[in-house]
Amino acid sequence: MIETNDLSKQFHDFMAVDGVNLSVQGGQILALLGQNGAGKTTTVRMLTALLNPSRGWARVAGYDVVKNGHDVRASVGVLTEQHGLYMRMSANEYLDFFGQVYGLDTNERKKRSDNLLEYFGLMEAAKRRVGEYSKGMRQKLALARAMIHQPGVLLLDEPTSAMDPESARLVRDEIARLKSSSRTIVICSHNLTEVEALADKIAIIYRGKILIQGTLDELKRNVLGSPEYVVKFSETANVDFELPTGVELISRTATSLKVRVEAAEESNPKLLNLFASKNIPVVALQEETRTLEQVYLKVMAGAKGYEYVQ
Amino acid sequence: MFNKLKPIWLVAKRELRDQLRDWRVLMPMLILTLCFPFLMNEFAKQTVDFLNQFEANLILDRLVPFSVLIIGFFPITVSLVVALESFVGEKERGTIEPLLSAPFDDWQLYFGKLLVGVMTPLVASYSSILLYLIMVSRQNLTMPSASVLTQLFLLTAAHAFLMVSAAIVISVQSTSVKAANLLASFIVIPVAILMQGEAVMLFWGNERVLWLGIAGVTIIALLLIRVGIAHFEREYLLGREIDTINLRWILKTFLRNFTGGATSILDWYGTVLSSAMRRILPAVFFVTLIAGVSIWASYAWIKDNVSELIATATPEDIAELEKSMAEIGELPDLSEIQGHLSAPFLFLNNTRAVAVIFLAGMVSFSVLGIMLYMVNIALIGGLYALFELLGINPLPIFLAGVAPHGIFEIPALMIGSAVVLYFGAVIVTPQTGKSMGEVILELLADWAKIFIGLVVPLLAIAAVIEAYITPSLLLGVMGK
Incomplete structure (x- = not known):
């Protein structure tokens, strides 16, 4: 579960995140949408207890991000924008390392690592150095890392951006499976079709502020009017x-x-x-079919002060 | 406890594996470890042979400890690169975020990085020294004593910890390897100077002094480790994306802290300066304590040692002293000296002394600054003891010659030194929610407030009294 109240982050004179209120329950997927630099990554970093809020509070998996940073990090799986892979390690070594980081014993590490590599189709390349992997393979490995400790909360930044359609489908299916097992998931994405397919709640963020949030139907109704x-x-x-x-x-x-x-x-x-x-x-x-893209573009047009033309 | 230490080894082990797979780290280390002892050995031989042509009477054996020091140092320089890479390099490659997202405490990450930064270069360094020592034994040269060798091994380790801890401080504050490498010159240059000092100590052959040197380097390394832990925050590694010197922000932050929103000079004295003074109050207490100890120690030392010297002096010693005095020639005219001791001269001299204490303190987490303060303040006890030994009652001289201006000058010196102590204490203490830059700017503002608002006026008053009142009082007391 994720809950935030007036969550804000200021870097010197720049307000990166301003008064964000979110509530995501277990078994729900929240999609954070917004331009690059809108404050999505900073919000995720605060939810991972990497950055301390300048104002407000956040509770992740029942822990306060400031007071219980260690517990928050232990309960969260993060897929970062840059995948953060060690190029001189093999996939096996990499997952084993993070398995150790999260305190898994040898057998459990091996079992989970093999399952994830198998699921994402990386088993054959498991002993190859990550430096030799394609972009999509790297993204799948990073996702496997985020899942190795079976966290209750997953924060995924562009989970399928570098993947071929087949792999993207695989990842979407896995996200849906995780949702059905009561995980709390936050996705930052520019892929609106994917968000439409996966998200229970959607929040649009602009210059650090949440402009609008709700279910897809609520957003369509509030932004585009009645059906x-x-x-x-x-x-x-x-x-x-x-x-x-x-x-x-x-x-x-x-x-x-x-x-x-x-x-x-x-x-x-x-x-x-x-x-x-x-x-x-x-x-x-x-x-009449109305898409999330129409909602997003209309909200952004309103925020930037120009008229939305369908 | 073991569970708490396990993550440190985990971080270090992963990076160690990475290092051993990286030829850019491995090759220079291997070359320095294996080739440098041979080069140094040959260089030392050639130097001795060359200098002995000119009757320098150098023997190769004397160069062995120095060579060990140098041979041990070269592989250690790699530690700088490793340490800089460990934070800022990882940040640049984007690998730091998953690691920071792991359930590690900040200190566990810090020590993991410190360990890996020190470990490989130190192993290389010790291997290099051992290789050289084998060469020394084969050439029938005199091996340094076990005590000197212990000192050299410890000194090498202290250098490694010093450089790595300093590199981590820089690394955490930098946002790119390029910027960190540029800042690393602030480590290399002082360490190079330090090595020169250590080389002098080695040639001098005074083991006690070398032990003190090792203790000094270790203390600085420990303080740097403390600073590293105090200011290691995930936030600084992720919060900033680019390195820019924001002069406007620097000036604004400094001025905001310096003026403290005061509306007038009186308001500034009443609220801003007094609040800065309240902050340094514990430091004032400590420097007062230090003053007491220094005065007592110098008094006791002079009393013990000088009186013993006088008591054991032979007629030959006295004759030699007289000869030396005669060689110095005539002392300058006292009136000439008095001409120089004008109020501005005294004021500038004392202001410079307080400023030097501050500068020395700034580069050494207060240590050198406080040492300078101790030397200054210890003079009082030493002089008092000397007068007593000469059979002169020091009390009237001190009451007339020191007390009138000392009432202003000594508190100014003490307050000026207390700010330095406060500066060092704050730097090595965690300051949540503040970057190191902000902390330093606030401290500089505090120092400037107290220096300009209190120390300078006190020193000005003291200088006027010392130049115009003290001489008359002193002459009065001395009956002239």
Whole structure:
């Protein structure tokens, strides 16, 4: 579990993180989105007890990041932006070293290390020096390191950025598996499709401040408004009557309508009943696809003071 | 306890393995270890042969301890590179963050790095010395005594710890290997000077002095280790990305601390300076204690040794002393000296003394500064004892010749030295949430406040009294 309150970090005159409030439960994935330099890495470093907050507090896995830094670090697995691999070590040696760091005994180290290397497809290269690895292999090894001690909290910075689609899928599956085993996961990513697929909660950070946070649906509703639906008719229809309460007409063509619906569960059946009562044959009622990218771009446009054009 | 020490070995072991796989570290170390003893041996032989052509009467045996010192030092220089690499190198390669994210305490990481920085170069250094000693024994040269050899081995270890601990302090504060390497000259130059001093001690052949030298180097190394631990924070290794000298920030921080937001000079004296004085109060207590001990020690030493010298002096000794005095010639005219002892001269002289104490203290975590202070203050006890030995009652002379200006001058010296002691104590104490730069700027501001606000005015008053009042009082007491 991660909880922060007014978490802030100032470097001399520069406010890197300003009043961040987060709450991520076990079995949840939070995605931190933002431009480079927005404060994501600094936030993660505070959550790992690497940087002390200038203001506010954070509790990770039940420990205060300032008072119990040692316990926080023992409970967290971190995938850093730079993978931090020792190039003259083999993957086996590297995972063994970090296994020792986290106090695992020899058998457990070997077992976990083999499992992770096997899962990420690195077993064949396990005895090769890391310096000889490709970028994707290095990222997988760094991820394996973050998982070697089976931490309760995982902080992952761009977990799939250097990977081929197959490996990225492998990593996403593993993240989903970890989530289902009640781990608390924070992902910093620019891959919005991946975030959409994985995250339970999303926070957009800009110049150290959280601009907005919530579930994907909440974000879409709050940023882009109520969901939009397209109603398609089988023939030309003359819709000149009043629509039910909570349904707002956006546009129309001879054979379709585009409406904004506040409460779909309530309004959509009413809408369909209305068309049926007017003998207008409806062939489709489809929600307009709205992506996280649209949400992100609109939020950023608002923050930077320009108009968002879809 | 073992569990607490285990991470230290873990960090050191990993890095040791890395070092042994890195030819850039391994090759210079092997070359220095294996080739340098031969080179040094040949060089020493050639030097002796050359100088003896000019009747220098040098014997090779005398150069052996010096050669051991030099041979031991060269592989140690590699420790500097290893230590600089260990923090700032890892930071630059991005490998430090996973390590810092590990459940290690700061001191465990620190000692792991210190151990690996010292270990390999020290093994190389001792191997090199042993190789040279084998060569010495084969050439039938006189082997240095066991005591001197022990001293040389200890000195080599002290050098290694000194350089590595200093390198770690630099490394933690730097953000790139390039910057750290540039700053490393601040280690190399003082250590080179130190080596010259040690070489002089070796040629002098006074083992007691060399032991003191070893103790001095060890104390400085221990203080540097203390500074390293006190200021080792994960934050500094990750918080900053680039090295920039932010003169504006430096000036702003210094001035903010110096002025302390005071609205007038009176306000500054009443709040800012008085709060700085409160901070150094424990240090004032200690320097007062040190003063008491120094005065008593010098008084006792003069009483014991000089009176013994006088008692055991033979007529020949006295004749030799008289001859020496005659060789010095005539003493300068006293009125000429008095002309130089003007108030500005006295003021500048005393101000310089306090400033020198500060500078010496700054480069040695107070140690040299306080030693200079002790020498200055010990003069009082020594002079008092000398007067007594000469059969003169020192009390009236001191009351007339020292007390009037001493009431101002001695507290100024003590307060000036107390700030230096405070400076050293704060530097070696952990200061949570502050960078070393901030700590140093705050300390400099404290020193400047006390120096300008208190020490300088006290010394000015003392100089005026010493130049214009003390001579008359002294002449009055002496009955002239």
